[in-house]
Amino acid sequence: MDGEDVRGDTRQALSALMVAYQGGDEMAFERLFEELSGPVTAFLRSLTRNAARADDLLQETFFHVHRARQTYDPSRSAKAWVYAIAHNVFLMSCRSERRRGRHEELADDELPDVPVPAEAEAYATKDAVRKALGRLSVDRREAVILHHVQGLSFQEVGAVLGITTMAAKLRSHRAMGELREILKEGATP
Amino acid sequence: MNGPAPLPPELRQLVRSDLRPVRPLAAPARRAAVLLVWAPVAVTLVLATGPARPDAAELGWLLSWGVVLAELVAGAGLVTLALGEAVPGRGAGRQAGLIALAGAATLFVVLAVLVRGASAGVPVPNPLLTHGPACLTLSGLIGLTALAVVAVLIFRSNPLRASLAGLLAGAGTGLMAVGVYHLDCPVTHLAHVLVWHGGAIALLALLGLGFGLGQEFIERRRMEARLAARNT
Numbered sequence: 001m002d003g004e005d006v007r008g009d010t011r012q013a014l015s016a017l018m019v020a021y022q023g024g025d026e027m028a029f030e031r032l033f034e035e036l037s038g039p040v041t042a043f044l045r046s047l048t049r050n051a052a053r054a055d056d057l058l059q060e061t062f063f064h065v066h067r068a069r070q071t072y073d074p075s076r077s078a079k080a081w082v083y084a085i086a087h088n089v090f091l092m093s094c095r096s097e098r099r100r101g102r103h104e105e106l107a108d109d110e111l112p113d114v115p116v117p118a119e120a121e122a123y124a125t126k127d128a129v130r131k132a133l134g135r136l137s138v139d140r141r142e143a144v145i146l147h148h149v150q151g152l153s154f155q156e157v158g159a160v161l162g163i164t165t166m167a168a169k170l171r172s173h174r175a176m177g178e179l180r181e182i183l184k185e186g187a188t189p
Numbered sequence: 190m191n192g193p194a195p196l197p198p199e200l201r202q203l204v205r206s207d208l209r210p211v212r213p214l215a216a217p218a219r220r221a222a223v224l225l226v227w228a229p230v231a232v233t234l235v236l237a238t239g240p241a242r243p244d245a246a247e248l249g250w251l252l253s254w255g256v257v258l259a260e261l262v263a264g265a266g267l268v269t270l271a272l273g274e275a276v277p278g279r280g281a282g283r284q285a286g287l288i289a290l291a292g293a294a295t296l297f298v299v300l301a302v303l304v305r306g307a308s309a310g311v312p313v314p315n316p317l318l319t320h321g322p323a324c325l326t327l328s329g330l331i332g333l334t335a336l337a338v339v340a341v342l343i344f345r346s347n348p349l350r351a352s353l354a355g356l357l358a359g360a361g362t363g364l365m366a367v368g369v370y371h372l373d374c375p376v377t378h379l380a381h382v383l384v385w386h387g388g389a390i391a392l393l394a395l396l397g398l399g400f401g402l403g404q405e406f407i408e409r410r411r412m413e414a415r416l417a418a419r420n421t
Contacts, residue, residue: 035193055194156278162280
């Protein structure tokens with residue numbers, strides 16, 4: 001079984017869980033949480049760069065998942081649907097922090113363990129890539145994480161970010177280019 | 190990649206307390222089809238309550254009913270985009286929304302110019318002032334009924350960008366209302382149409398935007414309260 005098949009199976013399994021959950025199955029919700037809480041936390045940590053805040057936003061994301069469960073269309077990707085909610089929860093929290101004049105982003109050496117694109121690890125250590133990721137704009141960071149780390153297709157990335165598939169591809173490509181540049185700069189003595 | 194987090198007890202409690210089965214929402218275009226019922230009712234009411242425009246024969250089918258249809262279809266398109274924005278992962282995005290709004294505005298202006306070219310309409314002493322407030326009020330009221338229906342559809346979903354959804358819904362229903370009102374208003378002077386009919390569209394768009402911004406504000410405040418409660 002190749003990677004594409006596994007991804008297809010996972011998609012179908014998540015979709016089946018969502019359908020069962022829409023039908024009122026509590027166990028399906030728990031399984032969904034079990035399947036997605038890890039990757040969604042990782043996604044939120046990459047954005048917030050703050051583990052405690054990411055954990056709060058994870059709960060908030062699933063609160064919205066529950067409230068909006070009727071909006072999930074079984075013919076579409078459940079993962080993209082949940083990430084779209086997480087993305088919005090993150091934006092809402094940013095607006096809220098801006099309004100209150102509070103923004104907590106940890107120093108590089110205190111960063112939570114966030115996943116990094118495997119391709120970038122060819123250029124530097126995981127730690128250096130993690131720090132370099134933090135220097136990307138949130139828009140670009142999101143595109144890289146969603147595609148290169150979370151394995152979403154560009155179509156799904158576009159759906160999560162509310163942009164076209166082509167724009168998602170372009171954003172991710174530019175972000176990887178920028179990441180490589182940052183890593184090269186860092187490697188130059 | 191992080192491992193699965195334990196399910197927080199309060200989340201489990203929330204899910205348990207409200208686990209009624211739900212039916213997935215229909216696609217945005219199908220939900221926008223509700224307006225297929227609204228449009229004939231609005232047209233019938235406009236034709237029943239006021240005299241039909243006297244220059245209908247001069248305009249011909251294309252510039253009378255054709256304009257109505259074009260504005261109804263374009264307005265319904267904007268409403269479909271708004272309903273898409275109300276579903277996570279389904280929205281066309283801010284850029285596509287703004288392009289659609291610009292397209293609708295262009296269509297409105299082009300149709301106004303074409304109608305003016307075909308008919309001088311009923312001459313009025315001061316086209317910018319005569320009939321203007323009445324047109325704004327009537328077309329605004331017609332649009333308000335459609336906006337109320339669409340607002341319910343939007344807020345029953347989970348709009349991620351409620352302000353954009355509201356703006357598109359307001360502009361879409363405004364364009365539909367102005368389309369219907371085209372059967373009644375005999376003034377074709379561009380200043381009148383652009384300022385007062387266009388004003389009704391702008392007003393409804395602003396109203397929709399206001400609703401959306403209000404919704405976003407309320408959601409944000411609720412989220413802040415939940416986060417604060419969790420962290421105390």
